[in-house]
Amino acid sequence: MSVHKEIKKKVTTLQLKKMKKSGEKISALTAYDFTMAKIIDEAGIDMIIVGDSASNTMIGNQTTLSISLQQMMNFARAVVNGVKRALVVADMPFGTVSGNPFNSLDAAIVMMRETGVDAIKIEGGAEIVDDVKKIIDAGIPVMVHLGLMPQSINKYGSYGVRGKEEEEANKLILDCKLMEKIGAFALVLEKIPSELTAKISKEVSIPIIGIGAGVEADGQVLVIQDAMGMNKDFSPKFLRRYADLYAIMTNATKNYINDVKLLKFPNESESY
Template structure:
């Protein structure tokens, strides 16, 4: 089966910029462990996000807030071990980038040194610009995350679409322009009107990666447990499921249980 990854060179932040310039869409999925990362890297994914969504998918928490720096480092190291080509981006977890540039840099350096990842993703705009600038000035690539920011869910009180009113939309545009100015190599826009995301993508030179932001941006990201159909409890409008692994894995488990109970596994050829 052919893929869109005929170029086997390692993906870099500069190559993402080149992809935007020539109109080539950027693909991104989350991963949290070695095995899953190896599979999607070999399939040709451009970027792998070690998301703090591990809090939901791997632990079962209701929000991303409980993820610690140590937990993110563990997951990121596991992912990096399975990747040869994709750009690996790691979320800075809640509380590690919140208005103290020195402490933010210390956390960022820990992630980069202890995981071998390529870049970090940080939620927030103008309010944390000094933190982001400090990290970038230290030589660490940063992907910004604006729009719906899951780490701020307690402030929002809802997961509804953001930036629908003029004031919030203008702030989002201003924040995107600011993040570009201080050196972010890309921006994730989550759950905002498609027309606004398209407009932002035209206003900035860095790649815009959307999730629930329509098709007029430079790339897309999804949580792998959602798009693979492992998680069936989450069905937002923007999600397209490309497989039904929940059913496949359930049936495989049931078949295994039956074979063991019926003494059909292991058989003679499966025994020493």
């Protein structure tokens, strides 16, 4: 039985905060193109994140570090064109928010103005607090990504769970509280222990969107290619596949090839 509430009006950052307060979980997926965004928006998703995971899923890069601001804007614009209801959040790619608040603000303004997204997402904690504050003070809604931060993969050296050690967990808690204090509207917490997520969720009033962070988060996000089973080579513990589009599309392509080779397509009714 579906518990999805059909809400026609546009989702806003304020609505997400109200959802946390009322206990209603927030559903989020990534998307990078018009068609996919339109499908999941019409299905009722609350939030669409145009993630820099596009670097991996759409371009084929090994990490998220290679994608440019212009490439991210192209994906974001396509998603915005397909969405009527969901809140659309675009990632600021590696290097665009990195310690120079005025340069960071310029990049954020370009992203908002050129794409029409509703908000941006930034990876980082206290180290970039001045950048985030400058952007928020300019009227741009910011979601902050903490825990495992893929843009810092070369520093970590692995995609392992973060916040298992007390020192790192305490810093994460402080970073979350700091970002709430300066005005972030939400947090994404990636690959941290569920107990730590529960603790943070109780200590901050803004929504927490988890990915590999347990059920205590205020909402969940998955990369759409992973959730829909398009990527068969990626199987982290936190991933649940809701379809097997890899098999469906592979079989459909084989059927199409066969029909073309055997002159079964197009048939008479499909010809002019």
